[in-house]
Structures are given as structure tokens and as C-alpha cells.
Amino acid sequence: MSITLDFNGKNLAKSKSLNLHYLPAKVNGDGNANVETYFNNYTREAPEYGSGVVTNALRGYPLVGHRIQVPEGYKGIVLQETEKPLSESTDRQLRLTGVFDEFTYWNYDKVPSNGDPYRQALLMADVAQALSEPISEEDLEAEIKRNRESKKENSS
Amino acid sequence: MSKKSTRSSKPKPKPDPDSGTQSTVTALKKVLYISEKLLPDDDQRLRLDRFYHPGQGKDALFVTHPDGQIMELLEYAEPRRSWLIHSEICSNGRIYMTMPLDATLLALHHLRKHCTQRAMSLENIAVHEANTSRLLTQFVSPDGLGRVADVKVSGDLTFYKYNQERTLAWLALKTRQVAETLKKKQIHCGHSAQSQNFVRSDKLAEDTVINEMNYTRMACDIVGRYLDADLHDQLVGYLHIPSEIQAIVEEKTAAQKRKSNVGQEDSNRKKIKLNNHDSDAASRLMIGGLLDGEDVKDCIISPPSVEPLKERSMTAKEKALAKGAKGTKSIASFFKAK
Numbered sequence: 001m002s003i004t005l006d007f008n009g010k011n012l013a014k015s016k017s018l019n020l021h022y023l024p025a026k027v028n029g030d031g032n033a034n035v036e037t038y039f040n041n042y043t044r045e046a047p048e049y050g051s052g053v054v055t056n057a058l059r060g061y062p063l064v065g066h067r068i069q070v071p072e073g074y075k076g077i078v079l080q081e082t083e084k085p086l087s088e089s090t091d092r093q094l095r096l097t098g099v100f101d102e103f104t105y106w107n108y109d110k111v112p113s114n115g116d117p118y119r120q121a122l123l124m125a126d127v128a129q130a131l132s133e134p135i136s137e138e139d140l141e142a143e144i145k146r147n148r149e150s151k152k153e154n155s156s
Numbered sequence: 157m158s159k160k161s162t163r164s165s166k167p168k169p170k171p172d173p174d175s176g177t178q179s180t181v182t183a184l185k186k187v188l189y190i191s192e193k194l195l196p197d198d199d200q201r202l203r204l205d206r207f208y209h210p211g212q213g214k215d216a217l218f219v220t221h222p223d224g225q226i227m228e229l230l231e232y233a234e235p236r237r238s239w240l241i242h243s244e245i246c247s248n249g250r251i252y253m254t255m256p257l258d259a260t261l262l263a264l265h266h267l268r269k270h271c272t273q274r275a276m277s278l279e280n281i282a283v284h285e286a287n288t289s290r291l292l293t294q295f296v297s298p299d300g301l302g303r304v305a306d307v308k309v310s311g312d313l314t315f316y317k318y319n320q321e322r323t324l325a326w327l328a329l330k331t332r333q334v335a336e337t338l339k340k341k342q343i344h345c346g347h348s349a350q351s352q353n354f355v356r357s358d359k360l361a362e363d364t365v366i367n368e369m370n371y372t373r374m375a376c377d378i379v380g381r382y383l384d385a386d387l388h389d390q391l392v393g394y395l396h397i398p399s400e401i402q403a404i405v406e407e408k409t410a411a412q413k414r415k416s417n418v419g420q421e422d423s424n425r426k427k428i429k430l431n432n433h434d435s436d437a438a439s440r441l442m443i444g445g446l447l448d449g450e451d452v453k454d455c456i457i458s459p460p461s462v463e464p465l466k467e468r469s470m471t472a473k474e475k476a477l478a479k480g481a482k483g484t485k486s487i488a489s490f491f492k493a494k
Contacts, residue, residue: 003204005219009195020187021240027247030184035243074189074253078241081184094204097185098242118251121232123341125255127378128228130337132256135329140303143325147394 005079007096015096018078020103021065022118025058043104049111054104065106071122076100187239188252194221204229207291210265211381215287219254226295227254258330260300261382263292267305267318268384275308275315323387324394327379331395335375343374373397 007015021039033039039056046055049064056063070076078097105112114120196202200222209216217229230253237249266288270281278296282288298314301307304323305316376397380388398406 005202005204007196008198008200010198012195018242020242023238023240023249024236025238026236026249027238027245030245030247032243033240033245035240039240070189073192075192075195077188077190079186079188094186117234118232123343124230125253126337126341127334127343128255128257130333131330131379131382132258133333134258134297134300135303135326135333137303139329140322140325143329144321147321147325147328 003092003094005096006093007077011096012075012077012099016098018098018100020076020078020100022068022103022105023058024063024106024108025061053111056106058106062109063106064109064111065104066112067102068105068112069102070100071125074125076103184248185239185241185244185246186248186252187241187246187250189254190219191227191254191256194219194225194227194254196221205287205290207262207287208265209382210262210384210387218257220295224295224297226257226259228257229253230255257382258300259291259296260304263296263301264304264323264387265384266292267301267316268387271305271316271318275306275317277313277315320390324390327383327387327391328394331372331375331379331391334378335371338371338374369397369403373400373403 019035019040021035039058043054043056046053046064049055050066052066054065054067056065077099079094080097081092082095105116105118107116194202203220203222205218205220206215207218208214219227219229232251232253234249239246239249266281270276278292279289281292298307301316303326304319306319306322308315308317372395376388376392376395380391383391
């Protein structure tokens, strides 16, 4: 079984830019919705909560949100599988729906801050980067030597 | 008839192959952050591969580039999140993200399994597992392998033998790198309880006492997520990291030392014991100074040891209480039979 991501750099540059909202709610269902008329039209600036903060409401529940950039060094893309696989062993393809560089992050009843799990999770990217940095042979030799010496000191 | 049933029973128009956003939704959309380093050129395609993940003990998904790059695919999932994508609702509220990864960490598991006794070439390590041999031959860099194994070259073939000493030193250096980043990003690493909702504040940053060991422990745990459990334990031993419980106990004893004077006086007082048969309520009350002495004279109070009780010095608090109580009657005097 293999899964292919069906796009390349050129597709990405050409594909359409999407307008995304990250909602703080579970929605049971997928499909079209009149987002422009019933949601985007009601987005209001709310400078009293801080700069760049916007408000809206979903089914009467107040939302507070702001625009967030995709983390640096990353590109936001939306993928979709065109056909459901019939069995585990068939090859699958994920096709590109569109790209985005920023989206609106919504919180229910809470001004977005550094306390949001989303922002804390992104710190993992830096940690993973540090973990993946290769180690040079010289550093490794030095570390082995140091460890051997400290062992000797302990035993003597 | 309701709207719902007409919509589902209507024969759907065939989706236009050119446009992805048709009204028929065949499968969930997925929101992915992809590293710009991974973006492929014209004819290349990225693949999602399943490789054995030693930390999880089962296969996990990785994004691979035909030129040999590999990244881990992580998902960020928060309960109750969903997307509005343009004019569509997407119930899949996850964000998938490619994370850089040193493929040597994945190879370590296979090296330890197959190459501890003898040197082997990568092609021979996992002959029966197509995926594993694909991982080892295409995505693991020979340089990285050289850090954790002894390399022997004979002709065109390169053989690797797992080297424990080099591996542990290599992992220790990795841990140090991660610990540095944790420090730089001011990620809270202590074992105190607030870490979940702790919001980093810029003002606080200078005041926080950086506990070196806490960072190392956290970094070691992060590195350990990619290791077999026994190798993780060896790394903990190599770095001399005391277990978390031990650390908490040590911290507590250190805190107690500071207020040791108070503690000792308290323990002196508490060690007073009564003879079993005499330990009636009255004598206990007298110890507490609640009952006047002459009523219970015949009670015997046995000292805790052979030597007589030393007069204990009064703490500031007790002195203040005694001063305040001067001239007042004992509470028991109100209940005496007159």
C-alpha cells in the first residue's frame, strides 16, 4: 500500500487560496454551507479585546478570534481523497484542494492568547528541529572521551 | 417530504474532475502544514509511508520525498474543533504537520535488533520487510548511521555493527541540543503542577530559576519518544537523571532543612507519651493545659525516655499566645462543680 500526495511545487503556486476558519466546535457533518452570507458577513473588529481581535457568533455562541499565520517555514494546504479505498492494500492518492497562508483562529468566549493549546503545540516544531539536527563526528568523539574519563574518575 | 431525504435520494451529478471543490464530498478534507523544504519539484510526488516507530512500538506515518528526505507526520487534535474551508464545513478538526526527524533514530531499532552480534549491510538487514528495507536503504543517511555503529567497508559493500557506547554518547548530545532549545523557548519543565495551563510571560522569564536537571529530564523524555524502552532507560542512566519522584523528595527535604528549628521543637512536643492504662481523657486534657492540675494529680505522666523532660523553649507564636492569655481563667474552670 502506498499513499501519494498528488501535487508539486508548481501546482501549489497555481492553486487557489482558501479562506479558512478554525472553529471551537464539533460539527457532525461535512458539506457545503453558506459561509459568506451567514458567517463572514458577521465578523466584526473588536479592538476592545486587543489589536487584530475579531468577534462573531456561531448559533448564538459568542466567538472571539484573530488571524493566525501558518508557522514560519510551513505552507498550509488542504488535501482531499477523491475515492475511498476499497481495501487496505490499494494505492491511495490525496489530491490538493487549495492552499492557505493564514486563517482565522476562533475561541469560544476567550480571547486567543499564548495559553491556547494550539500555540503551545507549535513549540514542538522547534523542539523537533533541535532533535533532528545532525551531530558532528568531532562532537561525538569528544563526548565519548569525556564520558570515559568521568567513568575512570568514579572508579578510581 | 423533508428537504433532507430529497437531497440524498436525488441522483448526484458526476463530479467535474478538474475542480476539487464540488458539492459531493467523498472523503474528509485534511488540513496539512507542510514544510517548505519538502515541496517537490515538477515530476516528483511526496509519499506517505508507514515505518516502524520504536517509541510507539507500532507503525506510524512519515512523509517521504523521492530525494531521500523524511519527515514525521504528526497531528494536532483538540477535542471539539472543526474547519470552515471556503464555503464548506469540514468536521475533521485536525491539523496535520510535518516535523523534521533524524531517520537514524528509526534505524536504531533495526540495528539493535539485527546488528549487535555481527556487521551487516543495509540490504541484508530486513529482507522480509519491504518497508523497513525501503527505510534503511533510501532515507537513512550513512553519515547518521556512522554515529551509532561501527562501519566496515569492503569493496562496494558497507557493513554496520551496532555500537552501544557511540549510540549513548550520540543520544546524550541530542538530548543536550533539545534541552538548549527548551531553555531558549522558555518552555516550563518543572514538575510543579501548573505546566498545563502555564502561560509564559515575558516579564517572568528573567526571574525563573532555571533548573538544569528539569530541562535535561524533559529533553531526555522527548528523545525517549523515539527510542525502544530499554534504550531509553540506558540513556537515563547515562545522563545520571534521578527519577522524578526522587527529585521531588529531595526538593522537599531541602525545603524542610530551611525551617529545621521549628520542626525540631514540634517533634519534641509530639513525642510525649502516656502510660496506656492512665491515658484517660483527663490526663490528656491536662497535657494540653485545658484542665487545672490539682484535679488530676494522681495521673502519672511517663516521660518519653529515662532522662527528665527538658524545658522546651517557647516559640514566638506560643509566647504571644501566653502573653495574651495572662490573667484569663482556664477554660475548664467554668465547668467545675462549685
